[in-house]
Amino acid sequence: MGSVSTYFENVKNAAVTIFEGMAVTLSWMFRRPITIQYPDRTPEPVKDTLPDRFRGILEVHIPACTACSACARACPIDVILVETQKHPSGKGRLLMRFDIDISKCMYCGLCTEACPTGCLRHTPVFEATGRDIHNLVVHFVDGPVVPYKHKKGRPVPASPPPGDIVQALLKPWDAEYVAWSPGEFVERDAGGGDGEKGAASPGKVEGGATGSGSG
Amino acid sequence: MENALNKQAVSDDLMILNMGPQHPSTHGVIRFVITGDGEVMQRAVPHVGYLHRGIEKLAEGLPYPSFVPFTDRVDYLAAMFANHGYAMAVERLLGIEVPRRAEYLRVIVSELNRIASHLIGVGAMAMDIGAFTPFLHGIREREKLNDIIEELCGARLTYNYIRVGGVSFDFPQGLDAKIRAFLDTFEPLMEEFDRLITVNEILVKRCANVAVIDAETAKSYGLVGPNLRGSGVDWDLRRDLPYSAYPDFEFNVCLGRGFRGTLGDAYDRFIVRVQEMQESVKIIRQALDGLPEGEIKGKLPRKLKPAKGEAYGAVESARGELGYHVISDGTDKPYRVKIRAGSFNATSIVEHASRGLMIADLVVLIASLDVIAPEIDR
Numbered sequence: 001m002g003s004v005s006t007y008f009e010n011v012k013n014a015a016v017t018i019f020e021g022m023a024v025t026l027s028w029m030f031r032r033p034i035t036i037q038y039p040d041r042t043p044e045p046v047k048d049t050l051p052d053r054f055r056g057i058l059e060v061h062i063p064a065c066t067a068c069s070a071c072a073r074a075c076p077i078d079v080i081l082v083e084t085q086k087h088p089s090g091k092g093r094l095l096m097r098f099d100i101d102i103s104k105c106m107y108c109g110l111c112t113e114a115c116p117t118g119c120l121r122h123t124p125v126f127e128a129t130g131r132d133i134h135n136l137v138v139h140f141v142d143g144p145v146v147p148y149k150h151k152k153g154r155p156v157p158a159s160p161p162p163g164d165i166v167q168a169l170l171k172p173w174d175a176e177y178v179a180w181s182p183g184e185f186v187e188r189d190a191g192g193g194d195g196e197k198g199a200a201s202p203g204k205v206e207g208g209a210t211g212s213g214s215g
Numbered sequence: 216m217e218n219a220l221n222k223q224a225v226s227d228d229l230m231i232l233n234m235g236p237q238h239p240s241t242h243g244v245i246r247f248v249i250t251g252d253g254e255v256m257q258r259a260v261p262h263v264g265y266l267h268r269g270i271e272k273l274a275e276g277l278p279y280p281s282f283v284p285f286t287d288r289v290d291y292l293a294a295m296f297a298n299h300g301y302a303m304a305v306e307r308l309l310g311i312e313v314p315r316r317a318e319y320l321r322v323i324v325s326e327l328n329r330i331a332s333h334l335i336g337v338g339a340m341a342m343d344i345g346a347f348t349p350f351l352h353g354i355r356e357r358e359k360l361n362d363i364i365e366e367l368c369g370a371r372l373t374y375n376y377i378r379v380g381g382v383s384f385d386f387p388q389g390l391d392a393k394i395r396a397f398l399d400t401f402e403p404l405m406e407e408f409d410r411l412i413t414v415n416e417i418l419v420k421r422c423a424n425v426a427v428i429d430a431e432t433a434k435s436y437g438l439v440g441p442n443l444r445g446s447g448v449d450w451d452l453r454r455d456l457p458y459s460a461y462p463d464f465e466f467n468v469c470l471g472r473g474f475r476g477t478l479g480d481a482y483d484r485f486i487v488r489v490q491e492m493q494e495s496v497k498i499i500r501q502a503l504d505g506l507p508e509g510e511i512k513g514k515l516p517r518k519l520k521p522a523k524g525e526a527y528g529a530v531e532s533a534r535g536e537l538g539y540h541v542i543s544d545g546t547d548k549p550y551r552v553k554i555r556a557g558s559f560n561a562t563s564i565v566e567h568a569s570r571g572l573m574i575a576d577l578v579v580l581i582a583s584l585d586v587i588a589p590e591i592d593r
Contacts, residue, residue, distance in 0.1 A: 108284035
């Protein structure tokens with residue numbers, strides 16, 4: 001008798017608990033769904049919903065870069081390549097190359113913390129792709145540039161909204177890979193300018209990032 | 216070893232079955248070679264190493280602070296603990312004091328991370344047994360936690376948040392209220408989760424009395440964390456070897472009690488995780504209430520060069536004791552970093568615990584141990 005009652009007790013227990021679980025599942029049918037269809041049916045672009053501290057693809061605002069290489073030293077996996085050279089006039093240095101391999105970056109943020117002027121930063125941009133992985137190396141300098149020199153009491157050159165610089169430099173996904181070659185150095189200012197011109201006029205910002213060598 | 220297994224199998228008329236490395240219920244890339252007499256296993260031998268990345272060796276070539284992002288990859292479901300253990304070991308090596316506020320922030324993010332990890336743990340266990348819905352409920356709650364942590368440190372999985380000497384960011388405006396709002400909604404949802412799966416008779420019957428690990432065996436295999444507590448051993452680093460700000464908080468250590476069967480069965484380990492989430496909620500509430508003002512990063516020299524010596528820092532991770540043994544030779548790079556992770560020991564007990572188990576129950580055993588492949592291999 002005892003075993004029979006246990007048997008029916010078990011059956012009843014199983015039916016009740018399963019029904020309870022099903023009731024919970026059913027109740028979710030009438031609640032607001034939390035799933036969002038990405039990427040084409042989001043209410044607003046995902047880029048705009050990200051928090052300020054979001055660590056996306058890196059970008060450099062070259063007119064404010066001192067070419068100190070602190071970021072390259074801080075990077076644990078050598079993603080950043082900074083090349084400098086002596087200025088032809090013998091005074092100061094030239095920033096020859098500033099490459100970030102975004103396919104290799106692990107978005108840890110150590111480089112941005114090392115940057116003294118804050119010109120290197122993470123952006124809300126997170127979508128980048130390419131048929132050729134070498135296209136994901138972003139070259140922030142087209143030709144030799146005179147690095148920024150910070151003067152006390154003078155503000156660091158204002159930078160465009162985060163993401164604009166790197167978004168302009170990202171190649172389309174099916175672009176053919178063309179090896180990078182440095183442009184010619186053009187003296188921007190008489191007297192071996194210390195990048196002061198770039199510092200003084202925020203209008204130079206766009207040019208500094210995309211084609212300072214040609215300008 | 217495999218040859219030996221084959222020979223024995225042939226002579227004993229046994230069957231060799233291969234499970235993994237690409238199997239949905241091995242939770243990562245682990246391979247099990249099962250020797251079985253029909254459905255009953257003689258043993259299942261875990262073969263590890265598919266996810267070995269040489270993280271310990273990488274540490275030897277990097278300055279002390281630069282290794283922190285790599286520790287994220289030790290345990291990607293609970294990266295805060297991995298950061299914390301390493302930071303603690305280096306802090307002990309350097310003998311630096313961490314500000315109170317930083318310690319409280321560490322506790323808050325760690326416990327949030329524990330909830331996130333356990334949600335996946337219990338959800339994946341239910342999924343392996345055949346109930347898919349609870350897993351989605353777990354993922355849904357974890358997504359909210361990811362959003363909170365993303366707002367705090369900018370990353371959803373590989374946080375790199377707890378650094379040597381403190382933490383990298385302070386709370387942004389309004390995050391405190393967001394965490395409280397999450398906790399308020401999380402508790403009723405946890406009750407709903409219990410109604411959904413924890414009391415479900417099918418799950419209970421599937422897990423109770425299956426894969427029993429008694430206290431002595433658990434201790435001799437070096438099990439830690441919820442797996443050890445599921446066997447009824449009262450051991451929690453947060454209480455027994457207090458670190459960070461944990462002595463300030465009141466919480467219970469959840470133990471397996473043979474809830475619906477034998478002490479130390481798969482269901483006990485499941486319940487311990489469910490209860491630990493509720494304890495974590497308590498700790499977070501206390502930490503938010505008592506969050507002191509002040510610095511978030513201690514005073515550090517520009518270049519970290521600890522004196523010759525060694526230090527061990529261990530935290531109670533979601534998978535138990537996660538310890539870092541750091542040896543310094545006086546330079547700015549560690550001489551050796553040894554990581555002691557709970558999942559490795561949990562995998563090693565599979566061979567013992569699988570004796571006489573049905574093949575279908577191996578999935579329950581692996582899921583109940585909540586092993587995570589990158590932590591086994593590192």
